[in-house]
Amino acid sequence: MTRVERHASFGGWQEVWQHRSDILHCEMKFAVYLPPQAANQPVPVLYWLSGLTCSEQNLITKAGFQRYAAELGVMVVAIDTSPRGEDVADDSAWDLGQGAGFYLNATQQPWAAHFLMYDYLTKEIPALIASHFPTNARQSIAGHSMGGHGALMVALKNPGLFQSVSAFAPIVAPSQVPWGQKAFTTYLGSDTTQWQQWDSLWLAENGHPLPPTLIDQGLADPFYPQQLTTELLENCCKEKSLPVTFRYHPDYDHSYYFISSFIEEHLRFHAAALTVS
Numbered sequence: 279m280t281r282v283e284r285h286a287s288f289g290g291w292q293e294v295w296q297h298r299s300d301i302l303h304c305e306m307k308f309a310v311y312l313p314p315q316a317a318n319q320p321v322p323v324l325y326w327l328s329g330l331t332c333s334e335q336n337l338i339t340k341a342g343f344q345r346y347a348a349e350l351g352v353m354v355v356a357i358d359t360s361p362r363g364e365d366v367a368d369d370s371a372w373d374l375g376q377g378a379g380f381y382l383n384a385t386q387q388p389w390a391a392h393f394l395m396y397d398y399l400t401k402e403i404p405a406l407i408a409s410h411f412p413t414n415a416r417q418s419i420a421g422h423s424m425g426g427h428g429a430l431m432v433a434l435k436n437p438g439l440f441q442s443v444s445a446f447a448p449i450v451a452p453s454q455v456p457w458g459q460k461a462f463t464t465y466l467g468s469d470t471t472q473w474q475q476w477d478s479l480w481l482a483e484n485g486h487p488l489p490p491t492l493i494d495q496g497l498a499d500p501f502y503p504q505q506l507t508t509e510l511l512e513n514c515c516k517e518k519s520l521p522v523t524f525r526y527h528p529d530y531d532h533s534y535y536f537i538s539s540f541i542e543e544h545l546r547f548h549a550a551a552l553t554v555s
């Protein structure tokens with residue numbers, strides 16, 4: 279692994295690392311914010327998954343989370359949204375291919391050779407973080423839009439892995455909306471039974487649990503409600519008594535202006551779950 283960026287930030291360090299991924303078979307970058315506490319002791323980790331068209335850079339340059347992560351002693355790891363490189367399959371559309379990995383394991387060619395973001399997120403990245411950075415055993419996950427889908431889906435598929443989950447404007451039912459249907463058909467094929475294991479709404483409806491979860495949705499978001507069918511998951515969570523708080527915010531859109539307005543509350547929500555003894 280090679281460190282390619284290092285910036286002092288609120289007494290800690292915002293870093294970006296590059297490595298050869300054994301699972302994705304390409305060079306990848308991820309960002310790590312090390313709070314000041316990490317200099318003296320192991321700290322908990324919050325994983326962040328970004329949305330369509332994003333990389334590891336969007337959160338670290340636009341959300342303004344470092345002030346709160348420093349105060350609360352939380353390491354924040356932001357991974358990229360897909361495998362990358364000239365040898366990796368791509369598409370000219372902005373919502374497919376590189377920048378649009380959907381955090382799943384593709385089964386269809388040519389995607390299956392590299393688009394294994396679920397395995398990368400749940401196996402390779404935690405092992406890299408644990409071996410190179412001072413973490414304790416506690417971890418949570420958050421994300422935005424396609425990354426909100428990823429955070430919810432990965433938590434639902436892995437009960438007990440995360441202390442808490444949060445999402446900004448998540449895609450909650452990818453099998454039922456245009457972004458998800460396009461990606462799932464391309465990466466997983468047209469047999470929709472193969473989509474279910476990657477669909478948060480289906481997982482919640484079929485008995486998968488969630489830890490304490492916070493979901494924020496802007497009411498001036500141009501993708502709500504066509505792509506972001508928040509109420510479908512809200513109704514399911516009520517029916518299943520899942521511990522999920524849904525908040526709807528007039529005037530807020532889909533951008534990082536929305537995320538930066540509420541990121542402090544998400545960091546405090548996760549820190550409370552991560553530091554309970």
Ligand SMILES: N[C@@H](CCC(=O)N[C@@H](CSC=O)C(=O)NCC(=O)O)C(=O)O
Binds near residue numbers: 328330340372423533
């Ligand atoms: N086509 C536009 C818009 C793409 C966009 O809005 N991307 C969102 C995530 S959408 C769901 O996953 C985003 O986070 N963009 C990055 C940002 O910094 O705002 C485009 O190509 O930009």
